[in-house]
Amino acid sequence: MKEYFTIGETARLNNISIQTLRYYDRIGIFKPYYTDQENGYRYYHVKQFFYLDIIKYLKYIRTPLEEIKRFGSYTCTPEDIQHFLEEQESVIVQEMEKLERARQLLHRRRNQLNEQLDICRKKDEGFVYFRYLDEQTILKVETPQVNPHDQSDLYYRKLADVIEKIGDVVDNYYGFIYDFKPYKDSRDIYCNSIYTTVCNEKKIDIGEKNIRLDTIPSGEYVCIAFDWSAKNYDEYYQKLYQYIESHGIQTDGNVYQVSLPIDFNSLREENFLTELRVLKK
Template structure:
Protein backbone atom coordinates (compact mmCIF):
# COMPACT_ATOMS: atom_id res chain seq x y z
CA UNK A 1 0.00 0.00 0.00
CA UNK A 2 1.30 3.45 -0.95
CA UNK A 3 2.38 5.48 2.06
CA UNK A 4 4.12 8.55 0.60
CA UNK A 5 2.44 11.15 -1.56
CA UNK A 6 3.71 14.13 -3.53
CA UNK A 7 2.50 17.61 -2.70
CA UNK A 8 0.10 17.50 -5.64
CA UNK A 9 -1.36 14.16 -4.55
CA UNK A 10 -1.64 15.34 -0.95
CA UNK A 11 -3.43 18.47 -2.07
CA UNK A 12 -5.88 16.51 -4.23
CA UNK A 13 -6.60 13.87 -1.59
CA UNK A 14 -7.21 16.48 1.11
CA UNK A 15 -9.10 19.08 -0.89
CA UNK A 16 -6.51 21.74 -0.24
CA UNK A 17 -4.39 23.81 -2.59
CA UNK A 18 -0.70 23.20 -3.30
CA UNK A 19 -0.06 26.87 -2.48
CA UNK A 20 -1.60 26.41 0.98
CA UNK A 21 0.54 23.34 1.69
CA UNK A 22 3.65 25.25 0.67
CA UNK A 23 2.65 28.13 2.92
CA UNK A 24 1.98 25.79 5.86
CA UNK A 25 5.46 24.35 5.32
CA UNK A 26 6.97 27.83 5.24
CA UNK A 27 5.39 28.94 8.53
CA UNK A 28 6.00 25.60 10.20
CA UNK A 29 2.51 24.33 11.02
CA UNK A 30 2.49 21.37 8.58
CA UNK A 31 5.72 20.15 7.04
CA UNK A 32 6.29 17.27 4.60
CA UNK A 33 7.60 14.00 5.99
CA UNK A 34 10.70 14.52 3.90
CA UNK A 35 11.98 16.60 1.02
CA UNK A 36 14.04 15.07 -1.78
CA UNK A 37 17.36 16.87 -1.56
CA UNK A 38 18.07 16.21 -5.22
CA UNK A 39 15.00 17.80 -6.78
CA UNK A 40 13.36 19.59 -3.81
CA UNK A 41 10.10 17.64 -4.12
CA UNK A 42 8.01 17.40 -0.95
CA UNK A 43 6.53 14.09 0.17
CA UNK A 44 3.90 13.49 2.84
CA UNK A 45 3.21 10.28 4.77
CA UNK A 46 -0.42 9.10 4.81
CA UNK A 47 -0.44 9.21 8.62
CA UNK A 48 0.13 12.98 8.40
CA UNK A 49 -3.27 13.45 6.82
CA UNK A 50 -4.88 13.05 10.23
CA UNK A 51 -2.97 16.10 11.52
CA UNK A 52 -3.82 18.05 8.40
CA UNK A 53 -7.50 17.35 9.18
CA UNK A 54 -6.99 18.95 12.60
CA UNK A 55 -5.54 22.08 10.98
CA UNK A 56 -8.35 22.21 8.43
CA UNK A 57 -10.92 21.89 11.21
CA UNK A 58 -9.33 24.70 13.19
CA UNK A 59 -9.24 26.88 10.08
CA UNK A 60 -12.91 26.10 9.44
CA UNK A 61 -13.86 27.48 12.85
CA UNK A 62 -11.86 30.61 11.98
CA UNK A 63 -8.81 29.97 14.14
CA UNK A 64 -5.88 32.34 13.40
CA UNK A 65 -2.79 30.59 12.08
CA UNK A 66 -0.70 31.75 15.03
CA UNK A 67 -3.21 30.11 17.40
CA UNK A 68 -3.13 26.94 15.30
CA UNK A 69 0.65 26.88 15.73
CA UNK A 70 0.24 27.05 19.51
CA UNK A 71 -2.50 24.41 19.60
CA UNK A 72 -0.66 21.79 17.55
CA UNK A 73 2.44 22.22 19.69
CA UNK A 74 0.47 21.96 22.93
CA UNK A 75 -1.85 19.40 24.54
CA UNK A 76 -5.57 18.49 24.49
CA UNK A 77 -6.26 20.65 27.54
CA UNK A 78 -5.08 23.71 25.68
CA UNK A 79 -7.28 22.85 22.70
CA UNK A 80 -10.30 22.34 24.95
CA UNK A 81 -9.80 25.77 26.54
CA UNK A 82 -9.42 27.36 23.13
CA UNK A 83 -12.52 25.65 21.73
CA UNK A 84 -14.61 26.89 24.64
CA UNK A 85 -13.37 30.43 24.02
CA UNK A 86 -13.94 30.11 20.29
CA UNK A 87 -17.48 28.85 20.87
CA UNK A 88 -18.23 32.05 22.77
CA UNK A 89 -16.74 34.15 19.95
CA UNK A 90 -18.81 32.35 17.33
CA UNK A 91 -22.00 32.72 19.38
CA UNK A 92 -21.36 36.47 19.64
CA UNK A 93 -20.81 36.64 15.89
CA UNK A 94 -24.03 34.71 15.30
CA UNK A 95 -25.90 37.20 17.50
CA UNK A 96 -24.41 40.07 15.51
CA UNK A 97 -25.35 38.42 12.22
CA UNK A 98 -28.89 37.86 13.46
CA UNK A 99 -29.15 41.54 14.40
CA UNK A 100 -27.82 42.45 10.95
CA UNK A 101 -30.39 40.14 9.35
CA UNK A 102 -33.22 41.75 11.32
CA UNK A 103 -31.98 45.23 10.46
CA UNK A 104 -31.73 44.30 6.79
CA UNK A 105 -35.25 42.84 6.84
CA UNK A 106 -36.63 45.94 8.57
CA UNK A 107 -34.84 48.25 6.13
CA UNK A 108 -36.19 46.30 3.15
CA UNK A 109 -39.72 46.70 4.49
CA UNK A 110 -39.14 50.40 5.05
CA UNK A 111 -37.89 50.87 1.50
CA UNK A 112 -40.92 49.01 0.21
CA UNK A 113 -43.14 51.31 2.26
CA UNK A 114 -41.19 54.35 1.06
CA UNK A 115 -41.63 53.38 -2.58
CA UNK A 116 -45.36 52.87 -2.02
CA UNK A 117 -45.58 56.37 -0.53
CA UNK A 118 -43.54 57.77 -3.44
CA UNK A 119 -46.10 56.36 -5.87
CA UNK A 120 -48.93 58.25 -4.22
CA UNK A 121 -49.90 61.70 -5.42
CA UNK A 122 -48.09 64.28 -3.31
CA UNK A 123 -50.10 66.71 -1.21
CA UNK A 124 -53.31 64.65 -1.39
CA UNK A 125 -54.89 63.13 1.74
CA UNK A 126 -55.20 59.34 1.72
CA UNK A 127 -55.83 56.46 4.10
CA UNK A 128 -53.67 53.45 4.76
CA UNK A 129 -53.50 50.65 7.30
CA UNK A 130 -50.34 50.24 9.34
CA UNK A 131 -49.15 47.41 11.55
CA UNK A 132 -48.06 48.10 15.11
CA UNK A 133 -44.51 49.47 15.34
CA UNK A 134 -42.10 49.15 18.25
CA UNK A 135 -40.17 52.36 18.72
CA UNK A 136 -37.35 53.83 20.75
CA UNK A 137 -38.15 57.44 21.59
CA UNK A 138 -36.52 60.37 23.34
CA UNK A 139 -38.33 63.35 24.84
CA UNK A 140 -37.71 66.57 22.90
CA UNK A 141 -38.92 69.67 24.77
CA UNK A 142 -39.04 72.80 22.65
CA UNK A 143 -38.07 71.05 19.41
CA UNK A 144 -39.87 72.18 16.29
CA UNK A 145 -40.12 70.07 13.08
CA UNK A 146 -38.04 72.76 11.37
CA UNK A 147 -35.28 72.65 14.01
CA UNK A 148 -32.06 70.70 13.81
CA UNK A 149 -32.94 67.62 15.88
CA UNK A 150 -29.86 65.57 15.05
CA UNK A 151 -28.43 65.71 18.58
CA UNK A 152 -31.60 64.14 19.99
CA UNK A 153 -31.54 61.49 17.31
CA UNK A 154 -27.90 60.73 18.19
CA UNK A 155 -29.08 59.70 21.66
CA UNK A 156 -31.14 56.93 20.06
CA UNK A 157 -28.18 55.96 17.88
CA UNK A 158 -25.89 55.74 20.93
CA UNK A 159 -28.27 53.43 22.81
CA UNK A 160 -28.50 51.05 19.85
CA UNK A 161 -24.79 51.09 19.06
CA UNK A 162 -23.90 50.41 22.70
CA UNK A 163 -25.57 47.02 22.33
CA UNK A 164 -23.92 46.28 18.99
CA UNK A 165 -26.98 47.25 16.96
CA UNK A 166 -27.35 49.90 14.27
CA UNK A 167 -29.97 52.56 13.70
CA UNK A 168 -31.60 52.59 10.29
CA UNK A 169 -32.65 55.59 8.20
CA UNK A 170 -36.15 55.74 9.67
CA UNK A 171 -36.87 58.51 12.14
CA UNK A 172 -39.89 60.53 13.10
CA UNK A 173 -41.51 63.12 15.31
CA UNK A 174 -44.60 62.89 17.48
CA UNK A 175 -46.61 66.01 18.25
CA UNK A 176 -50.16 67.04 19.10
CA UNK A 177 -52.78 67.48 16.39
CA UNK A 178 -53.94 71.10 16.77
CA UNK A 179 -55.06 74.03 14.60
CA UNK A 180 -51.62 75.64 14.44
CA UNK A 181 -51.54 78.98 12.65
CA UNK A 182 -47.90 78.44 11.80
CA UNK A 183 -45.91 75.19 11.81
CA UNK A 184 -43.22 76.94 13.82
CA UNK A 185 -45.69 76.89 16.72
CA UNK A 186 -45.48 73.08 16.74
CA UNK A 187 -43.48 71.54 19.56
CA UNK A 188 -42.66 67.86 19.30
CA UNK A 189 -43.13 65.56 22.25
CA UNK A 190 -40.68 62.94 20.99
CA UNK A 191 -38.27 61.91 18.29
CA UNK A 192 -38.26 58.19 17.55
CA UNK A 193 -36.87 55.41 15.43
CA UNK A 194 -38.28 51.94 14.88
CA UNK A 195 -36.75 48.77 16.28
CA UNK A 196 -37.65 45.10 15.95
CA UNK A 197 -40.52 43.84 18.08
CA UNK A 198 -39.28 42.08 21.20
CA UNK A 199 -35.86 43.77 21.18
CA UNK A 200 -34.29 44.18 24.61
CA UNK A 201 -32.63 47.58 24.96
CA UNK A 202 -30.92 48.97 28.06
CA UNK A 203 -32.46 52.43 28.52
CA UNK A 204 -32.03 52.85 32.27
CA UNK A 205 -31.13 56.43 33.18
CA UNK A 206 -31.04 57.64 29.56
CA UNK A 207 -34.33 59.61 29.35
CA UNK A 208 -35.34 57.22 26.55
CA UNK A 209 -38.39 54.97 26.36
CA UNK A 210 -39.56 51.90 24.54
CA UNK A 211 -43.05 52.37 23.15
CA UNK A 212 -45.39 51.25 20.39
CA UNK A 213 -47.26 53.07 17.65
CA UNK A 214 -50.64 51.35 17.39
CA UNK A 215 -51.85 49.42 14.39
CA UNK A 216 -54.87 50.80 12.58
CA UNK A 217 -56.03 53.00 9.74
CA UNK A 218 -54.18 56.29 9.41
CA UNK A 219 -55.14 59.49 7.65
CA UNK A 220 -52.00 60.57 5.79
CA UNK A 221 -50.46 63.14 3.53
CA UNK A 222 -47.01 62.86 1.94
CA UNK A 223 -44.69 65.38 0.31
CA UNK A 224 -41.09 66.12 -0.47
CA UNK A 225 -39.78 67.91 2.60
CA UNK A 226 -39.88 71.67 2.27
CA UNK A 227 -39.75 74.26 5.03
CA UNK A 228 -41.53 76.66 2.73
CA UNK A 229 -44.53 74.41 2.05
CA UNK A 230 -44.78 72.42 5.31
CA UNK A 231 -47.62 74.66 6.58
CA UNK A 232 -49.82 74.08 3.57
CA UNK A 233 -49.45 70.29 3.75
CA UNK A 234 -50.22 70.24 7.47
CA UNK A 235 -53.23 72.51 7.01
CA UNK A 236 -54.53 70.30 4.20
CA UNK A 237 -54.41 67.25 6.47
CA UNK A 238 -55.85 69.04 9.49
CA UNK A 239 -58.78 70.57 7.62
CA UNK A 240 -59.59 67.26 5.96
CA UNK A 241 -59.83 65.60 9.38
CA UNK A 242 -61.93 68.44 10.82
CA UNK A 243 -64.27 68.82 7.84
CA UNK A 244 -64.95 65.07 7.76
CA UNK A 245 -65.39 64.83 11.57
CA UNK A 246 -62.79 62.07 11.79
CA UNK A 247 -62.10 60.92 15.33
CA UNK A 248 -58.37 60.50 16.05
CA UNK A 249 -56.00 59.79 18.92
CA UNK A 250 -54.93 63.46 18.77
CA UNK A 251 -51.34 62.83 17.64
CA UNK A 252 -49.38 63.42 14.47
CA UNK A 253 -46.69 60.91 13.60
CA UNK A 254 -44.29 62.50 11.14
CA UNK A 255 -41.74 60.28 9.45
CA UNK A 256 -38.93 61.38 7.15
CA UNK A 257 -37.05 59.07 4.82
CA UNK A 258 -34.00 60.07 2.73
CA UNK A 259 -34.36 59.93 -1.04
CA UNK A 260 -30.62 60.18 -1.64
CA UNK A 261 -27.72 58.73 0.33
CA UNK A 262 -24.76 60.99 -0.40
CA UNK A 263 -23.69 63.87 1.85
CA UNK A 264 -22.28 65.55 -1.28
CA UNK A 265 -25.77 65.99 -2.74
CA UNK A 266 -28.54 68.33 -1.64
CA UNK A 267 -30.49 66.96 1.31
CA UNK A 268 -33.78 65.40 0.19
CA UNK A 269 -36.40 63.69 2.32
CA UNK A 270 -39.79 62.17 1.70
CA UNK A 271 -42.09 63.12 4.57
CA UNK A 272 -45.40 61.61 5.60
CA UNK A 273 -47.75 62.96 8.26
CA UNK A 274 -49.93 60.28 9.84
CA UNK A 275 -52.91 60.54 12.18
CA UNK A 276 -54.52 57.44 13.65
CA UNK A 277 -58.30 57.09 13.25
CA UNK A 278 -60.17 55.92 16.33
Protein backbone atom coordinates in the same frame (compact mmCIF):
# COMPACT_ATOMS: atom_id res chain seq x y z
CA MET B 1 3.19 0.73 1.12
CA LYS B 2 4.18 4.28 0.17
CA GLU B 3 4.75 6.55 3.17
CA TYR B 4 6.13 9.81 1.72
CA PHE B 5 4.33 12.06 -0.70
CA THR B 6 5.30 15.14 -2.67
CA ILE B 7 3.46 18.41 -2.11
CA GLY B 8 1.45 17.83 -5.30
CA GLU B 9 0.43 14.34 -4.23
CA THR B 10 -0.43 15.56 -0.73
CA ALA B 11 -2.56 18.35 -2.16
CA ARG B 12 -4.43 15.96 -4.49
CA LEU B 13 -5.03 13.30 -1.84
CA ASN B 14 -6.34 15.84 0.68
CA ASN B 15 -8.36 18.11 -1.63
CA ILE B 16 -6.27 21.14 -0.80
CA SER B 17 -4.26 23.46 -3.03
CA ILE B 18 -0.47 23.42 -3.32
CA GLN B 19 -0.49 27.16 -2.61
CA THR B 20 -2.32 26.56 0.70
CA LEU B 21 0.21 23.91 1.77
CA ARG B 22 3.08 26.24 0.98
CA TYR B 23 1.39 29.01 2.96
CA TYR B 24 0.80 26.69 5.94
CA ASP B 25 4.49 25.75 5.81
CA ARG B 26 5.56 29.40 5.69
CA ILE B 27 3.49 30.44 8.73
CA GLY B 28 4.28 27.28 10.69
CA ILE B 29 0.84 25.67 10.85
CA PHE B 30 1.58 22.51 8.85
CA LYS B 31 5.15 21.79 7.80
CA PRO B 32 6.44 18.95 5.57
CA TYR B 33 8.00 15.93 7.24
CA TYR B 34 11.27 16.82 5.52
CA THR B 35 12.58 18.98 2.68
CA ASP B 36 15.18 17.76 0.21
CA GLN B 37 18.13 20.10 0.70
CA GLU B 38 19.38 19.60 -2.87
CA ASN B 39 16.23 20.46 -4.81
CA GLY B 40 13.98 22.04 -2.12
CA TYR B 41 11.15 19.55 -2.69
CA ARG B 42 8.77 19.09 0.22
CA TYR B 43 7.72 15.63 1.35
CA TYR B 44 4.89 14.73 3.70
CA HIS B 45 4.43 11.50 5.68
CA VAL B 46 1.12 9.69 5.40
CA LYS B 47 0.63 9.93 9.18
CA GLN B 48 0.59 13.75 8.86
CA PHE B 49 -2.64 13.61 6.88
CA PHE B 50 -4.55 13.10 10.11
CA TYR B 51 -3.34 16.48 11.38
CA LEU B 52 -4.19 18.09 8.07
CA ASP B 53 -7.73 16.79 8.54
CA ILE B 54 -7.81 18.50 11.95
CA ILE B 55 -6.68 21.80 10.40
CA LYS B 56 -9.35 21.53 7.68
CA TYR B 57 -11.96 20.81 10.34
CA LEU B 58 -10.91 23.83 12.42
CA LYS B 59 -10.97 26.01 9.31
CA TYR B 60 -14.46 24.74 8.51
CA ILE B 61 -15.72 25.89 11.91
CA ARG B 62 -14.10 29.29 11.19
CA THR B 63 -11.19 29.04 13.60
CA PRO B 64 -8.65 31.84 12.87
CA LEU B 65 -5.26 30.67 11.58
CA GLU B 66 -3.50 32.17 14.60
CA GLU B 67 -5.67 30.06 16.89
CA ILE B 68 -4.95 26.96 14.82
CA LYS B 69 -1.23 27.70 15.07
CA ARG B 70 -1.50 28.10 18.84
CA PHE B 71 -3.54 24.92 19.06
CA GLY B 72 -0.88 22.91 17.22
CA SER B 73 2.14 24.43 18.97
CA TYR B 74 1.94 22.16 22.01
CA THR B 75 0.84 18.65 22.92
CA CYS B 76 -2.89 18.61 23.60
CA THR B 77 -4.82 16.24 25.82
CA PRO B 78 -8.44 15.33 25.05
CA GLU B 79 -9.42 17.78 27.83
CA ASP B 80 -7.47 20.55 26.09
CA ILE B 81 -9.20 19.78 22.81
CA GLN B 82 -12.61 19.72 24.48
CA HIS B 83 -12.03 23.14 26.08
CA PHE B 84 -10.75 24.53 22.79
CA LEU B 85 -13.82 23.32 20.91
CA GLU B 86 -16.12 24.76 23.57
CA GLU B 87 -14.47 28.13 23.02
CA GLN B 88 -14.97 27.82 19.27
CA GLU B 89 -18.62 26.86 19.74
CA SER B 90 -19.15 30.02 21.79
CA VAL B 91 -17.61 32.09 18.98
CA ILE B 92 -19.85 30.43 16.40
CA VAL B 93 -22.98 31.05 18.50
CA GLN B 94 -22.09 34.74 18.74
CA GLU B 95 -21.56 34.92 14.98
CA MET B 96 -24.91 33.21 14.39
CA GLU B 97 -26.61 35.80 16.63
CA LYS B 98 -24.97 38.61 14.65
CA LEU B 99 -26.09 37.06 11.37
CA GLU B 100 -29.65 36.69 12.66
CA ARG B 101 -29.69 40.38 13.71
CA ALA B 102 -28.34 41.29 10.27
CA ARG B 103 -31.11 39.22 8.65
CA GLN B 104 -33.75 40.97 10.77
CA LEU B 105 -32.34 44.39 9.88
CA LEU B 106 -32.27 43.48 6.20
CA HIS B 107 -35.87 42.24 6.33
CA ARG B 108 -37.02 45.38 8.15
CA ARG B 109 -35.14 47.67 5.75
CA ARG B 110 -36.72 45.94 2.74
CA ASN B 111 -40.17 46.43 4.27
CA GLN B 112 -39.39 50.09 4.92
CA LEU B 113 -38.31 50.62 1.32
CA ASN B 114 -41.53 48.99 0.12
CA GLU B 115 -43.43 51.32 2.42
CA GLN B 116 -41.42 54.28 1.13
CA LEU B 117 -42.27 53.43 -2.48
CA ASP B 118 -45.95 53.25 -1.52
CA ILE B 119 -45.73 56.64 0.22
CA CYS B 120 -44.07 58.11 -2.89
CA ARG B 121 -47.03 57.01 -4.99
CA LYS B 122 -49.43 58.61 -2.50
CA LYS B 123 -47.33 61.77 -2.44
CA ASP B 124 -47.59 62.15 -6.21
CA GLU B 125 -51.38 62.12 -5.90
CA GLY B 126 -51.20 65.03 -3.40
CA PHE B 127 -54.30 64.00 -1.42
CA VAL B 128 -55.10 62.91 2.11
CA TYR B 129 -55.29 59.12 2.34
CA PHE B 130 -55.90 56.36 4.90
CA ARG B 131 -53.78 53.35 5.69
CA TYR B 132 -53.54 50.74 8.41
CA LEU B 133 -50.27 50.46 10.34
CA ASP B 134 -49.15 47.69 12.66
CA GLU B 135 -47.87 48.50 16.13
CA GLN B 136 -44.27 49.70 16.11
CA THR B 137 -41.72 49.43 18.90
CA ILE B 138 -39.69 52.62 19.04
CA LEU B 139 -36.79 54.12 20.93
CA LYS B 140 -37.47 57.78 21.58
CA VAL B 141 -35.71 60.76 23.11
CA GLU B 142 -37.63 63.63 24.69
CA THR B 143 -37.21 66.91 22.78
CA PRO B 144 -39.38 69.65 24.36
CA GLN B 145 -37.80 72.53 22.41
CA VAL B 146 -37.30 71.01 18.97
CA ASN B 147 -39.22 72.27 15.97
CA PRO B 148 -39.63 70.11 12.83
CA HIS B 149 -37.54 72.70 10.98
CA ASP B 150 -34.64 72.49 13.45
CA GLN B 151 -31.54 70.37 13.02
CA SER B 152 -32.29 67.24 15.03
CA ASP B 153 -29.26 65.16 14.07
CA LEU B 154 -27.70 65.25 17.55
CA TYR B 155 -30.87 63.84 19.12
CA TYR B 156 -30.95 61.13 16.47
CA ARG B 157 -27.30 60.31 17.22
CA LYS B 158 -28.24 59.71 20.87
CA LEU B 159 -30.71 57.05 19.72
CA ALA B 160 -28.13 55.56 17.36
CA ASP B 161 -25.58 55.36 20.17
CA VAL B 162 -27.94 53.33 22.38
CA ILE B 163 -28.76 50.92 19.54
CA GLU B 164 -25.15 50.50 18.40
CA LYS B 165 -24.01 49.65 21.93
CA ILE B 166 -25.92 46.36 21.72
CA GLY B 167 -24.33 45.55 18.37
CA ASP B 168 -27.24 46.61 16.16
CA VAL B 169 -27.36 49.29 13.51
CA VAL B 170 -29.77 52.21 13.44
CA ASP B 171 -31.79 52.40 10.23
CA ASN B 172 -32.77 55.42 8.17
CA TYR B 173 -36.27 55.59 9.62
CA TYR B 174 -36.88 58.38 12.09
CA GLY B 175 -39.77 60.56 13.13
CA PHE B 176 -41.23 63.24 15.37
CA ILE B 177 -44.23 63.16 17.69
CA TYR B 178 -46.12 66.34 18.52
CA ASP B 179 -49.61 67.54 19.45
CA PHE B 180 -52.29 67.71 16.78
CA LYS B 181 -53.40 71.37 16.90
CA PRO B 182 -54.49 74.19 14.55
CA TYR B 183 -51.03 75.73 14.13
CA LYS B 184 -50.97 78.92 12.07
CA ASP B 185 -47.32 78.36 11.25
CA SER B 186 -45.38 75.10 11.43
CA ARG B 187 -42.61 76.95 13.28
CA ASP B 188 -45.00 77.11 16.24
CA ILE B 189 -44.79 73.32 16.54
CA TYR B 190 -42.71 71.86 19.36
CA CYS B 191 -42.09 68.12 19.27
CA ASN B 192 -42.52 65.91 22.32
CA SER B 193 -39.96 63.41 21.08
CA ILE B 194 -37.84 62.09 18.22
CA TYR B 195 -37.87 58.36 17.58
CA THR B 196 -36.57 55.50 15.49
CA THR B 197 -37.83 51.94 15.17
CA VAL B 198 -36.09 49.01 16.88
CA CYS B 199 -36.32 45.22 16.60
CA ASN B 200 -34.20 43.94 19.53
CA GLU B 201 -35.85 45.94 22.28
CA LYS B 202 -35.33 43.23 24.93
CA LYS B 203 -31.56 43.68 24.74
CA ILE B 204 -31.52 47.47 24.95
CA ASP B 205 -30.05 48.87 28.16
CA ILE B 206 -30.89 52.56 28.37
CA GLY B 207 -28.68 54.72 30.54
CA GLU B 208 -30.15 58.17 29.91
CA LYS B 209 -33.31 59.33 31.67
CA ASN B 210 -34.83 61.13 28.68
CA ILE B 211 -34.55 58.09 26.36
CA ARG B 212 -36.99 55.21 26.63
CA LEU B 213 -38.73 52.44 24.74
CA ASP B 214 -42.32 52.99 23.68
CA THR B 215 -44.83 51.83 21.09
CA ILE B 216 -46.78 53.56 18.36
CA PRO B 217 -50.22 51.93 18.34
CA SER B 218 -51.67 49.95 15.49
CA GLY B 219 -54.73 51.25 13.71
CA GLU B 220 -56.00 53.28 10.79
CA TYR B 221 -54.12 56.51 10.20
CA VAL B 222 -55.09 59.61 8.25
CA CYS B 223 -52.01 60.57 6.24
CA ILE B 224 -50.50 63.01 3.80
CA ALA B 225 -47.05 62.90 2.16
CA PHE B 226 -44.77 65.46 0.49
CA ASP B 227 -41.18 66.29 -0.36
CA TRP B 228 -39.83 68.07 2.69
CA SER B 229 -39.52 71.87 2.53
CA ALA B 230 -40.68 74.65 4.84
CA LYS B 231 -43.29 75.77 2.30
CA ASN B 232 -44.60 72.24 1.73
CA TYR B 233 -44.76 71.54 5.45
CA ASP B 234 -47.11 74.45 6.12
CA GLU B 235 -49.26 73.71 3.09
CA TYR B 236 -49.67 69.98 3.65
CA TYR B 237 -50.13 70.20 7.42
CA GLN B 238 -53.00 72.63 6.89
CA LYS B 239 -54.52 70.36 4.23
CA LEU B 240 -54.36 67.36 6.63
CA TYR B 241 -55.73 69.34 9.57
CA GLN B 242 -58.63 70.80 7.60
CA TYR B 243 -59.55 67.38 6.22
CA ILE B 244 -59.68 65.79 9.70
CA GLU B 245 -61.67 68.68 11.17
CA SER B 246 -64.14 68.97 8.28
CA HIS B 247 -64.87 65.23 8.40
CA GLY B 248 -65.27 65.14 12.18
CA ILE B 249 -62.59 62.48 12.61
CA GLN B 250 -61.67 61.68 16.22
CA THR B 251 -57.94 61.23 16.83
CA ASP B 252 -55.58 60.29 19.66
CA GLY B 253 -54.28 63.89 19.66
CA ASN B 254 -50.85 63.21 18.16
CA VAL B 255 -49.10 63.76 14.87
CA TYR B 256 -46.54 61.12 13.95
CA GLN B 257 -44.16 62.57 11.38
CA VAL B 258 -41.95 60.12 9.51
CA SER B 259 -38.97 61.24 7.42
CA LEU B 260 -37.20 58.96 4.96
CA PRO B 261 -34.17 59.88 2.82
CA ILE B 262 -34.76 59.91 -0.92
CA ASP B 263 -31.15 60.54 -1.95
CA PHE B 264 -28.33 58.46 -0.45
CA ASN B 265 -25.46 60.59 -1.81
CA SER B 266 -23.74 62.24 1.18
CA LEU B 267 -22.37 65.09 -0.97
CA ARG B 268 -25.77 66.33 -2.09
CA GLU B 269 -28.25 68.49 -0.24
CA GLU B 270 -30.53 66.52 2.07
CA ASN B 271 -33.69 65.34 0.33
CA PHE B 272 -36.42 63.71 2.45
CA LEU B 273 -39.82 62.23 1.88
CA THR B 274 -42.12 63.21 4.76
CA GLU B 275 -45.37 61.62 5.82
CA LEU B 276 -47.66 63.07 8.51
CA ARG B 277 -49.82 60.49 10.27
CA VAL B 278 -52.74 60.96 12.67
CA LEU B 279 -54.35 57.96 14.34
CA LYS B 280 -58.12 57.60 14.15
CA LYS B 281 -59.86 56.66 17.40
